[in-house]
Amino acid sequence: xxxxxxxFYRHRRLLLVPLVLILVVTAVVLKSQPPSYxxxxxxxxxxxxxxxxxxxxYNPYLTPAQNEAADLTELLGTEYFSDRVARSGPLYxxxxxxxxxxxxxxxxxAHLGLGGQRTHLPTRAEIQTMAYTLISKQVQAVAAGxxxxxxxxxxxxxxxxxxxxxxxxTEFISQSLSTQRAQEETAVAFYQQxxxxxxxxxxxxxxxxxxxxxxxxxxxxVTVIPDARLTQLQRADDDAQQQYQDVLGKLNQAEIDQRAxxxxxxxxxxxxxxxxxxxxxxxxxxxxxxxxxxxxxxxxLVLILGLVVLTLADTTVRHPEDLEQALDLVAVGxxxxxxxxxxxxxx
Amino acid sequence: MSIxxxxxxxxxxxxxxxxxxxxxxxxxxxxxxxxxSFKLGGPRLRRLGVxxxxxxxGRSTVALAMALVQQLDYGRSALxxxxxxxxxxxxxxxxxxxRPGLCELLRGDVSLxxxxxxxxxxxxxxxxxxxxxxxxxxxxELARGDILARxxxxxxxxxxxxxxxxxxxxxxxxxxLFDQLLLVVRAGVTxxxxxxxxxxxxxAPPAVxxxxxxxxxxxxxxxxxxx
Numbered sequence: 001x002x003x004x005x006x007x008f009y010r011h012r013r014l015l016l017v018p019l020v021l022i023l024v025v026t027a028v029v030l031k032s033q034p035p036s037y038x039x040x041x042x043x044x045x046x047x048x049x050x051x052x053x054x055x056x057x058y059n060p061y062l063t064p065a066q067n068e069a070a071d072l073t074e075l076l077g078t079e080y081f082s083d084r085v086a087r088s089g090p091l092y093x094x095x096x097x098x099x100x101x102x103x104x105x106x107x108x109x110a111h112l113g114l115g116g117q118r119t120h121l122p123t124r125a126e127i128q129t130m131a132y133t134l135i136s137k138q139v140q141a142v143a144a145g146x147x148x149x150x151x152x153x154x155x156x157x158x159x160x161x162x163x164x165x166x167x168x169x170t171e172f173i174s175q176s177l178s179t180q181r182a183q184e185e186t187a188v189a190f191y192q193q194x195x196x197x198x199x200x201x202x203x204x205x206x207x208x209x210x211x212x213x214x215x216x217x218x219x220x221x222v223t224v225i226p227d228a229r230l231t232q233l234q235r236a237d238d239d240a241q242q243q244y245q246d247v248l249g250k251l252n253q254a255e256i257d258q259r260a261x262x263x264x265x266x267x268x269x270x271x272x273x274x275x276x277x278x279x280x281x282x283x284x285x286x287x288x289x290x291x292x293x294x295x296x297x298x299x300x301l302v303l304i305l306g307l308v309v310l311t312l313a314d315t316t317v318r319h320p321e322d323l324e325q326a327l328d329l330v331a332v333g334x335x336x337x338x339x340x341x342x343x344x345x346x347x
Numbered sequence: 348m349s350i351x352x353x354x355x356x357x358x359x360x361x362x363x364x365x366x367x368x369x370x371x372x373x374x375x376x377x378x379x380x381x382x383x384s385f386k387l388g389g390p391r392l393r394r395l396g397v398x399x400x401x402x403x404x405g406r407s408t409v410a411l412a413m414a415l416v417q418q419l420d421y422g423r424s425a426l427x428x429x430x431x432x433x434x435x436x437x438x439x440x441x442x443x444x445x446r447p448g449l450c451e452l453l454r455g456d457v458s459l460x461x462x463x464x465x466x467x468x469x470x471x472x473x474x475x476x477x478x479x480x481x482x483x484x485x486x487x488e489l490a491r492g493d494i495l496a497r498x499x500x501x502x503x504x505x506x507x508x509x510x511x512x513x514x515x516x517x518x519x520x521x522x523x524l525f526d527q528l529l530l531v532v533r534a535g536v537t538x539x540x541x542x543x544x545x546x547x548x549x550x551a552p553p554a555v556x557x558x559x560x561x562x563x564x565x566x567x568x569x570x571x572x573x574x
Contacts, residue, residue, distance in 0.1 A: 001572075002564075002572060002574055005563075005564055005568065005572075006563040006564055007563075009563040009564055009565070009568075010561075010563045314535075315538045315539050315540065316534070316535050316536055316537060316538055316539065317532055317534060317535075317537065317539060317542065317557065318534050318535050318560070318561075319534070319557075319560065320557055322539075323532070323555055323557065326539045326543075327539065327542055327543055327546070328552070329530070329542075329546065329552055329553070329554075329555045330552075330554060330555065331554075331555045331556070331557050332382070332383040332386040332387060332529070332554040332555065332556060333379040333380065333382045333383035333386070333556045333557070334379060334534075334556070334557040334558075334560045335375060335376050335379040335380075335405070335409075335556065335557070335558045335559060335560065336375050336379075336559075336560055336561070336562075337534070337559040337560060337561040338373055338375065338376075338559075
């Protein structure tokens with residue numbers, strides 16, 4: 001350990017140079033990157049919308065904003081959603097207007113006729129891929145509060161950044177509403193089927209009661225105590241009636257819910273802050289810290305490697321103990337190193 | 348039987364007097380040589396060869412300092428003998444002539460009295476002189492003859508500036524003339540393998556003087572880690 005410390009102090013300038021250089025290069029590279037603009041939109045999420053049924057996928061232990069942010073993040077990872085966002089916002093047009101510059105090797109291969117690609121306008125598939133990559137990586141959806149979802153998009157063009165953020169929000173609300181509508185349609189169709197079945201059951205029960213009364217006219221007299229068979233049939237009829245009423249009530253509720261989804265604000269979202277065109281580029285603090293941290297870490301690694309190499313490469317004797325350990329020789333004295341000025345005078 | 352009495356040696360007038368030529372040895376070097384001299388026998392030291400593995404390790408300076416310590420600290424008559432015949436460097440440093448010296452003495456061109464030079468405020472000095480033929484041959488003749496014994500007999504202690512063991516043909520032969528060797532090692536410069544190679548042929552392990560030891564760590568850190 002002491003040897004390494006001594007080596008460090010002996011070569012401290014040499015060892016610190018790479019560390020400083022790497023930090024400087026990191027800062028310069030960071031500075032030379034194209035400017036990035038961050039556009040942000042904020043959504044208010046209703047905790048419980050009476051008109052909208054609760055989504056069964058909701059985690060009750062999370063806040064509404066966390067649930068919605070998780071849903072949006074999940075959607076952002078799909079090509080379907082990113083394509084919809086790109087097409088409804090300005091991103092698709094922006095990407096379509098920018099020529100694709102292949103790698104130097106690919107261009108060289110194209111020049112030599114070995115395949116490869118020249119600079120060209122992107123195809124539809126390339127645009128979709130680029131849009132997916134951008135949206136899945138550059139759009140962030142986080143819960144900024146219990147009921148606020150914050151959506152940000154970082155891009156090199158401020159107008160596209162704002163437009164795409166807006167498109168993400170709009171598409172997310174639309175997607176959420178579509179999902180709810182589809183669920184309600186399914187529910188209505190299901191309950192309609194149930195009502196039909198209950199109606200048939202009720203009609204059958206009524207018919208059985210009437211048939212029994214026709215066969216036993218005495219039983220129609222209100223003063224006569226109904227026999228056990230009639231009582232049983234009447235109970236079955238009452239049950240069928242009750243079941244029919246239940247299912248009918250559910251069908252009515254499902255139809256009301258379905259109609260309610262067409263009312264304004266039925267999605268349960270409200271755009272608090274719409275995406276604005278950012279006026280100045282932003283250097284993310286996180287990115288800065290990460291880049292500088294990585295630069296520092298790499299520089300430190302180079303420093304440690306340099307230290308190890310210099311220490312291991314030093315096979316000279318520096319202290320009397322080294323003499324005894326390495327050569328089994330005894331030092332009878334040590335002359336301290338004199339300052340260069342003093343040495344020069346002596347010489 | 349010595350050719351000069353000790354009193355005569357002390358009274359010997361320097362032939363080369365260079366008032367501006369002072370034997371400039373820094374205090375820390377003298378101090379280190381003082382400790383080394385004490386550990387090597389102090390006033391009982393008779394013949395000391397100062398050598399090194401390579402050139403530039405501070406061998407000549409240490410030899411001069413060791414001779415000075417013997418003279419100043421113990422009041423002994425000391426002779427500084429320059430045996431690095433290939434690359435003599437002591438004469439200008441001590442303000443003496445480079446010749447006549449040992450080579451002339453070996454050839455019989457001059458007498459010992461004439462070859463010896465007195466350095467102002469310093470030890471007697473026997474320069475290397477003008478080499479004749481191979482330095483190995485000169486060292487062989489020195490070993491064969493009685494000149495070294497005569498020289499040693501005339502003073503209390505002989506300190507020789509030997510050639511480096513590895514960088515010179517006659518390093519080992521010259522080192523063999525001295526029963527006590529001091530190996531100067533330049534700290535942080537001389538590789539361990541070269542030192543090992545240098546001492547491997549010697550009959551006994553030499554004492555070592557580590558030259559140019561540097562404290563790389565700042566004081567506060569040395570205190571912190573307790574070194």
